[in-house]
Amino acid sequence: MAGSNKINSSPPRWLLAELTYACPLQCPYCSNPIDYAKYQAELDTEDWKRVLTQARKMGAVQLGFSGGEPLTRKDLTELVKHARDLGYYSNLITSGYGLTEEKIIQLKEAGLDHIQISIQASTQELNDHIAGTTSFQLKKEVAHLVKKHGYPMVLCVVIHSENIHQMPEILAMAEELGADYLELANTQYYGWAHANRDLLLPTKAQFEQAEQIAQAFKEKVAGKMKIYYVVPDFYENRPKACMNGWGTTFLTIAPDGVALPCHSARELPGLDCPNVKDYSIEEIWKESKAFNFFRGFEWMKEPCRSCDEKEKDFGGCRCQAYLLTGDMYNADPVCSKSPDHAVIQQAIDSAAKNTVSVDAKPLIFRNSKNSRLFS
Amino acid sequence: MAINPELPIQFSRTHRLQWEEAQQKDVILYPEGMVELNQSSAEILKLCDGTRNLAQIVSELELKFATSGLINDITAFLEVALKNGWIQQN
Ligand code: SF4
Ligand code: SF4
Numbered sequence: 411m412a413g414s415n416k417i418n419s420s421p422p423r424w425l426l427a428e429l430t431y432a433c434p435l436q437c438p439y440c441s442n443p444i445d446y447a448k449y450q451a452e453l454d455t456e457d458w459k460r461v462l463t464q465a466r467k468m469g470a471v472q473l474g475f476s477g478g479e480p481l482t483r484k485d486l487t488e489l490v491k492h493a494r495d496l497g498y499y500s501n502l503i504t505s506g507y508g509l510t511e512e513k514i515i516q517l518k519e520a521g522l523d524h525i526q527i528s529i530q531a532s533t534q535e536l537n538d539h540i541a542g543t544t545s546f547q548l549k550k551e552v553a554h555l556v557k558k559h560g561y562p563m564v565l566c567v568v569i570h571s572e573n574i575h576q577m578p579e580i581l582a583m584a585e586e587l588g589a590d591y592l593e594l595a596n597t598q599y600y601g602w603a604h605a606n607r608d609l610l611l612p613t614k615a616q617f618e619q620a621e622q623i624a625q626a627f628k629e630k631v632a633g634k635m636k637i638y639y640v641v642p643d644f645y646e647n648r649p650k651a652c653m654n655g656w657g658t659t660f661l662t663i664a665p666d667g668v669a670l671p672c673h674s675a676r677e678l679p680g681l682d683c684p685n686v687k688d689y690s691i692e693e694i695w696k697e698s699k700a701f702n703f704f705r706g707f708e709w710m711k712e713p714c715r716s717c718d719e720k721e722k723d724f725g726g727c728r729c730q731a732y733l734l735t736g737d738m739y740n741a742d743p744v745c746s747k748s749p750d751h752a753v754i755q756q757a758i759d760s761a762a763k764n765t766v767s768v769d770a771k772p773l774i775f776r777n778s779k780n781s782r783l784f785s
Numbered sequence: 786m787a788i789n790p791e792l793p794i795q796f797s798r799t800h801r802l803q804w805e806e807a808q809q810k811d812v813i814l815y816p817e818g819m820v821e822l823n824q825s826s827a828e829i830l831k832l833c834d835g836t837r838n839l840a841q842i843v844s845e846l847e848l849k850f851a852t853s854g855l856i857n858d859i860t861a862f863l864e865v866a867l868k869n870g871w872i873q874q875n
Binding site for chain 1: 803812868
C-alpha cells in the first residue's frame with residue numbers, strides 16, 4: 411500500500427509558508443480550501459521561525475510567504491528578517507492590499523527579495539468585481555512603489571472566462587507598469603475554483619485565442635519581461651507533472667501548521683497530514699505517511715502503472731484525480747489514456763451551457779460566510 | 786545580444802548568486818526560480834562586480850587557472866548570462 415514503504419527522498423527546495431487564511435479579498439478562484447473557515451488556529455512567530463530554520467537546514471532555498479493575505483500577519487517583517495539571515499530567497503505573494511510605501515521599505519531592509527502582486531483584470535470594474543473589494547487603483551500604485559524600491563516586480567493575473575477577453579489589455583497593463591515578470595496563470599480547478607468551475611472555465615476557442623496573443627507578446631518583450639504561462643490543463647492531452655513529483659521538491663505549511671505535499675492535499679482523504687507542532691520538518695519530510703503516500707510509482711493503478719510516460723508526469727495531479735474521478739489513485743483524467751477522460755469534456759460542456767443559460771449560477775465569492783456553508 | 790568589450794559587467798541587482806551548502810553548488814536565485822551553476826560558470830559570474838570588463842575577466846581567470854585561450858568560452862557564457870538577465874552592462 412502507498413505510504414507503507416519509505417522511499418529515499420530528495421530534500422525540499424521550495425517552502426510555501428501560508429501564514430494565514432485571512433484575506434480582505436474574495437477571489438472566486440482562490441486555491442485555499444473551501445472550508446478554510448474551520449481552521450482558525452494560526453502558528454505563532456516562534457513556530458514559524460522554527461519551521462523556516464529546519465526546512466532551510468534540509469536544503470529549502472526558495473521561500474514563498476503567502477496566504478490568504480500574508481500582510482495581515484503582524485510578524486511578517488520579523489519572519490522576512492529571519493528568512494534572510496538563514497539565506498532564503500524570499501518571495502512575498504500578495505494581493506497588494508494593505509501594502510504601504512513604509513511597509514515596502516521596511517520589508518526591503520529586512521531582506522525581502524521580491525514581491526508578487528496579483529491583479530484580477532485590466533479594468534477597475536472587472537478587477538473590483540472579481541476581487542470582491544475595491545482594490546484596482548491601489549494595486550497599480552503598489553506596483554509602481556515595488557518598482558521604485560528596486561524589487562523585481564512580478565505581476566500575476568489569474569485567467570478565466572470572465573477576464574480572458576482582456577488578454578491584450580492585460581499585457582499592455584503589465585508593460586505600462588514595468589513588470590519584470592508576468593505570470594499568466596490559467597485557473598487550476600481546486601478549492602474555490604472547483605466550486606465555481608462552470609463560471610470560470612473558458613471555451614477552447616477563447617483559450618486558444620488568448621494563448622496566441624500571449625505568445626506573440628512574449629516574443630515582442632523578450633529580454634525585457636519574462637512571461638510564465640501556466641497552461642489550463644483541461645485543454646491538454648497529458649496532465650502536468652504535478653509538484654514536480656509528490657514529496658520531491660515542494661513543502662507547504664498551512665496557517666495552522668499542517669504540512670502538505672501540495673497546497674490542495676487537504677482535500678484528499680486519509681493522508682493524516684502531520685502538524686509542525688508535533689514533528690520536525692525532517693521527520694515530516696522523510697517519515698510521515700502523507701509525504702510518502704504518492705512518492706515513487708508503486709501506488710499507481712493502470713493505465714499509469716505500465717505507462718512509459720509515468721516518469722514524465724507522475725500520473726498527473728492527485729487532487730484532480732480525486733475531485734474528478736472520486737479515486738485519488740486514478741490517472742489524472744486530463745490524460746487521454748485515462749478511462750475517465752470524458753469527465754473533462756463534460757466539465758467543458760457544462761461550463762459552456764451555463765454561460766448561455768438564463769438562470770446561470772452566480773459566482774461564490776471566497777469569504778468566511780460562504781466558507782462556513784461548506785464546513 | 787552581445788557583450789560590449791569596453792563596458793564593465795555587473796551581476797544583476799534583481800538576482801542573487803549564492804553558495805548552497807545542501808547542494809554543494811553555487812546557484813542563481815530569482816523570483817520563483819533557481820539555476821544551478823557549475824564551477825566555471827560560478828567563477829566567471831563572481832568576477833562580474835561592475836569593475837571589470839570582458840578582457841579583464843578573461844585575463845584574471847586565465848591567471849587563476851594558469852591557462853590561456855579562455856576568451857571564446859567565457860564570451861559565449863556571458864552572452865547567455867546577458868540574455869537571461871543575470872548580468873548587465875550600464
Ligand atoms: S486568491 Fe484572492 S481571496 Fe484567495 S488569498 Fe489570494 S487574494 Fe485572497
Ligand atoms: S497514463 Fe498516467 S502516467 Fe501515462 S501519460 Fe497518462 S497520466 Fe501520465
